[in-house]
């Protein structure tokens with residue numbers, strides 16, 4: 001049976017609540033392919049498990065100490081996608097049981113490919129898709145059938161394969177220009193807050209989504225919030241627009257940080273050596289005076305980093 005390494009995990013509020021975990025883990029912890037559907041408890045492993053490089057240990061400790069979330073590093077993107085499916089399905093189950101609905105926010109880009117295991121056995125049949133409400137953290141202002149559309153990407157790789165009610169899939173109005181599309185999406189969120197589909201943060205009064213699945217660009221951008229762009233400082237709007245995105249296409253709408261950071265759960269899913277620099281910066285290493293957008297992700301709830309070993313290679 002093929003094996004996979006779970007390199008290390010940090011940080012760790014609930015070690016003592018996970019009695020099945022070893023007190024002195026071996027390095028690296030080997031997890032067999034058949035059993036590496038990591039449970040949420042495994043993610044909450046309370047000890048930094050040293051990876052192949054001992055020097056990485058302090059980086060992850062720094063992330064842990066700064067409350068930057070739990071970190072899981074996988075041998076491969078394939079292993080990551082297996083774990084991400086279980087994590088997402090578990091949260092969907094939890095929220096659906098608690099409140100009869102599950103509000104999940106998708107990114108575009110590589111995230112959708114990493115969600116592929118969720119539309120395979122066992123999840124495709126076991127998940128109660130009827131409770132799902134699907135949103136986008138950002139969208140390009142293009143028609144829904146355009147190759148740049150995040151909706152098109154998600155439909156092809158995810159939504160077309162599961163029975164989520166089309167009325168619970170909140171795509172942007174692609175007939176509107178950028179500003180109108182952002183306003184329209186924010187109005188839609190306000191209606192859904194009023195009708196109790198979307199929860200609200202008691203702390204901030206802005207929408208509190210159950211789960212945001214965030215990707216990150218090689219420049220450290222998240223959603224369509226780019227390094228050095230004034231939109232990263234937007235405090236009032238829930239959804240805003242950009243017409244000069246440094247990554248094409250230039251016109252997009254995006255959730256703002258107040259909404260992103262009100263989330264109950266955020267998974268930051270990052271793969272590839274090309275993204276190792278911003279991951280390293282987010283761990284607290286390096287000296288950037290202006291924080292990268294990814295460094296501004298700091299939810300009210302739980303943050304879990306899903307990294308492949310290449311994305312973690314500079315730690």
Ligand SMILES: O=C1O[C@H](COP(=O)(O)O)[C@@H](O)[C@H](O)[C@H]1O
Pocket residue numbers: 106107108109110111138139140150214215216217218221222223224247
């Ligand atoms: O343009 C975008 O880029 C980011 C990152 O994409 P990736 O392919 O490098 O993972 C994505 O999260 C965002 O939703 C998208 O609009």
